Amino acid sequence: MPIEVENLSYTYMPESTQSVAALQGINLRIADGEFVGIMGRTGSGKSTLIQLLAGLLTPTRGRVLLDGRDIAAKDYDRSILRRTVGIVFQYPEYQLFETTVAKDVAFGLKHSGLNHVEVTSRVRKALEIMGFDYDKIHNQSPLALSGGEKRRVAIAGVLAVQPKILIFDEPVAGLDPQGRYSFMQLTARLHQGGTTIIMVSHNTDVLSEYTERLVVLEHGQIALEGLTKDVFMQLPTHDHLPVAMSTAQEIAYMLAARGMNLPQGIITYDDLLFALKAKLGGGEEAP
Amino acid sequence: MKQPLTGRFIPGDSPVHALDARAKLICLILLLAAVVSAGTVYGYGLILAVISVILLVAELPLHLAVGPAWRMWPFLSVIFIMNALFFTATDPLWSWWIFHISLAGVQQGIHVVTNVALIMIISNALTLTTAPLEITKALASLIKPLRLIGIPTDDVAMIISVAIRFVPTLLEEADMIKKAQIARGARFESKRLTEKAKSYLPLIVPIFIAAFRRADELALAMEARGYHGAGRRTPQRPAPLRLPDYAALMVCMTVSILQLALLR
Numbered sequence: 263m264p265i266e267v268e269n270l271s272y273t274y275m276p277e278s279t280q281s282v283a284a285l286q287g288i289n290l291r292i293a294d295g296e297f298v299g300i301m302g303r304t305g306s307g308k309s310t311l312i313q314l315l316a317g318l319l320t321p322t323r324g325r326v327l328l329d330g331r332d333i334a335a336k337d338y339d340r341s342i343l344r345r346t347v348g349i350v351f352q353y354p355e356y357q358l359f360e361t362t363v364a365k366d367v368a369f370g371l372k373h374s375g376l377n378h379v380e381v382t383s384r385v386r387k388a389l390e391i392m393g394f395d396y397d398k399i400h401n402q403s404p405l406a407l408s409g410g411e412k413r414r415v416a417i418a419g420v421l422a423v424q425p426k427i428l429i430f431d432e433p434v435a436g437l438d439p440q441g442r443y444s445f446m447q448l449t450a451r452l453h454q455g456g457t458t459i460i461m462v463s464h465n466t467d468v469l470s471e472y473t474e475r476l477v478v479l480e481h482g483q484i485a486l487e488g489l490t491k492d493v494f495m496q497l498p499t500h501d502h503l504p505v506a507m508s509t510a511q512e513i514a515y516m517l518a519a520r521g522m523n524l525p526q527g528i529i530t531y532d533d534l535l536f537a538l539k540a541k542l543g544g545g546e547e548a549p
Numbered sequence: 550m551k552q553p554l555t556g557r558f559i560p561g562d563s564p565v566h567a568l569d570a571r572a573k574l575i576c577l578i579l580l581l582a583a584v585v586s587a588g589t590v591y592g593y594g595l596i597l598a599v600i601s602v603i604l605l606v607a608e609l610p611l612h613l614a615v616g617p618a619w620r621m622w623p624f625l626s627v628i629f630i631m632n633a634l635f636f637t638a639t640d641p642l643w644s645w646w647i648f649h650i651s652l653a654g655v656q657q658g659i660h661v662v663t664n665v666a667l668i669m670i671i672s673n674a675l676t677l678t679t680a681p682l683e684i685t686k687a688l689a690s691l692i693k694p695l696r697l698i699g700i701p702t703d704d705v706a707m708i709i710s711v712a713i714r715f716v717p718t719l720l721e722e723a724d725m726i727k728k729a730q731i732a733r734g735a736r737f738e739s740k741r742l743t744e745k746a747k748s749y750l751p752l753i754v755p756i757f758i759a760a761f762r763r764a765d766e767l768a769l770a771m772e773a774r775g776y777h778g779a780g781r782r783t784p785q786r787p788a789p790l791r792l793p794d795y796a797a798l799m800v801c802m803t804v805s806i807l808q809l810a811l812l813r
Contacts, residue, residue: 277559277610318728341734349732356722357729359754369751370733405758420733 263329263346263426265315265458266291270324272310284310285482287324294426297459299469299490301505302479308462311479312429315460316349341373348425352432354416355409363389363407363415364400370423388422389415391448410441427458434465446472470494470508470529478505494529510534557613559677564793565607566678570687572794577675579801583808584667592811593663599804600670607678614677618669625662632658685710711767719760726755 267290274282285307292298300308313319314326317333317340325332333343351357360366367385376384386396392414404415420428430449434442446468453459453472463469469476469490476493478486485503486493497507498515507515514528514537524537560566565573580599587593604614635647636654643650676684689706696702730751731737737748790798 275559277613313728316728316732318732344732344734347732349729351725351729354729356755356759357726357733357751359751369730369735373734373736423733 264291264293265347265427266327266330267311267315268325268327270311270314270326271322272307272314272319273322276322283482285314288482288484290477290484290487292427292458292460295453295456295458297453297472297474298461299473299476300460300462300479301464301466301469301476302485303505306479307482308479309431310482312349312431312460312462316347316429317343318349344370345374345423346425347427347429348420348423349429350417350420350431350433352435353413354420355412357419358404358412358416361403362401363394363404364396366404366415367419367422370419374423384422384424385418388418391421391452392418393444393448394418410437413437421452425457427460428452430459430461430463432463433461434463434468442468466494466506466508467510470511471531478503491527491529495527557677558680559609559613560680561608561678563607563678565603565674567793568678568797569788569790569794570679570683571690572790572798573675573679574684574687574691576797576801577672579798579805580671581668583801583805584664584671586805586808586812587664589811592808593667595804595807595811596667599800600667600674603671603674607674609674609677614674615670617673618666621666621669625665628665629658629662632661681713681716682710685713715760715763715767718763719756722759723752723756726759727752 267288270285270288270290271283272285274284288307288311300311302308310319314321317326320334326334328343328346331338333340358366360369364382364385367388368381371381371384374381385400389396389399394411394414399415404412407415417433433449434445437445442465449459449461450472461469461473473490475488476486476490477484478493480503486496486500488496494508494511497503497505497511506512508529510531510533511529514524514534517524522541524534524541528534528537568576580596583592584596587596604611607614633650633654635649636657637649637651639651640653641649641651685706689702689710692700692702692705727737735748735751737752
C-alpha cells in the first residue's frame with residue numbers, strides 16, 4: 263500500500279494571530295517496502311508530517327492517500343488505516359497501562375476480530391521479535407520493567423498489529439550504543455520482510471547506514487529529497503541546512519583536507535573502510 | 550479539536566493583550582460590579598459599548614468572544630423561564646397552579662439572563678487575552694495583603710502557578726498518549742457507559758503515571774536549584790503599571806461609578 267501526500271499543509275492554532283504553519287505544500291510518495299528517513303531541525307515539521315501520515319491530525323489543506331484513498335474522507339474506513347499504519351512515538355514506554363505485558367501487547371488486537379489463539383500467537387511473535395522470552399515475561403507488569411524493556415514491550419504492542427507501514431519518531435534517542443545497534447538490526451529485518459519503514463531521526467549515522475531515501479524538512483517544506491547517498495553528497499553544498507554529515511563522511515572530508523585522496527561518495531562506514539582498504543592496499547584482515 | 554466552553558487563551562499583540570494582568574483583573578472586577586449594579590437601559594448600553602470597544606481593540610473574532618456565552622443558551626433559557634414563572638405572584642398576566650407569569654418576572658428574567666451573559670463575555674475576554682500564568686501571577690500579587698493575617702500567600706501562589714504551568718504540559722502528554730493508543734487501535738467512542746469508562750483506562754493510567762513522574766522530576770529540579778520553600782525567597786519586584794494600564798483602570802472605574810449614578 264503506497265502512501266502519498268499531495269500538497270499537504272498543516273497550521274496549528276489557525277484562528278490566532280500567532281498561528282504556526284507547521285507544513286506548507288508537501289508532496290511525497292512512499293512506495294511499498296521503502297525505508298525512508300526524515301531529517302530536519304526541531305520544529306521543522308517532522309512530527310506533524312508523521313502524525314498526518316498516521317491520520318492522527320487532519321490536514322489544513324491537501325490530502326494523504328493510502329492506497330489511493332483519502333484517509334481524511336468521511337466515508338473512509340479508519341480501521342484499515344489503523345491496521346496498515348503503525349506509529350511508534352518518541353517515548354512509546356509512556357503508553358503502557360495494562361496489568362500484564364501480554365495484555366498490553368494484545369491491546370491493539372482488541373477490535374481485530376482475531377480469536378484468542380491467534381491473538382496469543384501474535385503477541386508471542388511480537389515479543390520474540392523484540393528479544394523477549396514470552397514465557398518469562400508475559401505475566402509481568404509492564405510498569406515494573408526497566409526503561410529499555412518498557413520501550414521494547416511498547417514497540418511489540420505496535421508490531422502485534424502487523425502493520426505494513428511502520429513509522430518511528432526518534433526511536434534511537436536515549437538508547438545506549440548496544441541498544442541502538444540491536445534496534446536498528448531489528449528494523450532492518452522488518453524492512454527485509456517487506457514492511458515500509460518511515461523513520462524520523464537526528465542521528466545521521468543511523469540514517470546513512472540504513473535508509474534508502476531521505477527527506478530533509480526545513481521550515482515546513484521539503485528542502486532536499488532523494489536517495490540517501492545523493493542527499494548526503496549534496497549536504498556540503500547546502501550550508502544553510504542544519505543537518506550534519508555522517509561520521510564516516512566527515513572522516514573522509516578530514517582525511518581529504520590532510521591530503522589523502524579518497525573517492526567521492528563515502529557515506530557509510532563500509533564505504534570508508536572499502537576506500538581505505540583500496541587506498542592503503544591492506545589485505546583482507548585490515549581492521 | 551472540540552471548542553472548549555471558556556478559558557482558552559489566544560495569543561495576540563493587541564493593546565488589550567499587552568495590558569498588565571493585574572490591571573486587567575481589577576478591571577474585570579470593576580466591570581462585573583458595573584454589570585451587577587446596572588439597572589437601566591442606558592446602563593446596559595454603556596456596558597455593551599465598553600465590551601464592544603474591548604473586543605474590537607483586542608481583535609477577538611466574534612465566535613470566540615461571544616460563542617461561549619451563546620452556547621450556554623439552554624442554561625440561560627432555564628434561568629429565564631424560572632424567573633418568569635416564579636418571581637412574583639402579584640399582578641400576574643397568566644396564572645395556573647403555582648405558576649404565575651408577571652411583567653415583573655419577565656423583566657427580572659431578562660435582567661438576570663443579560664447579567665449572566667455579560668459576565669461570561671467579560672471574563673471570557675480576560676482569559677482569551679491573558680496567558681493563564683499571567684493571571685496567576687496577578688492573583689498572587691493581589692492576594693499579598695492576606696499575609697498580614699498569616700496566610701502563606703507565596704506558597705499558595707507557587708502551588709497555583711506550578712499547577713497551571715503543568716496544565717498545557719500534561720494536556721500535550723495526554724494528547725500524545727491518546728494518539729499513540731488510537732494508532733494502535735484504541736476506540737474511545739462506545740455506547741454503553743461501562744464500556745465507555747473502560748475504554749478510557751488506556752488514557753487515564755498513563756496520564757496519572759506521567760503526572761507523578763513530572764511531579765517527582767519537578768521537585769528534584771526545584772531542590773537542585775536551591776528552592777527551600779517560598780518563605781525564604783527573595784521577592785521579585787513586579788514591573789510597575791504603565792500608562793495604558795492606568796488608563797484602562799480609569800475607564801473601568803468611570804463605568805462603575807456611572808452605573809451607580811444612573812441608578813439614582
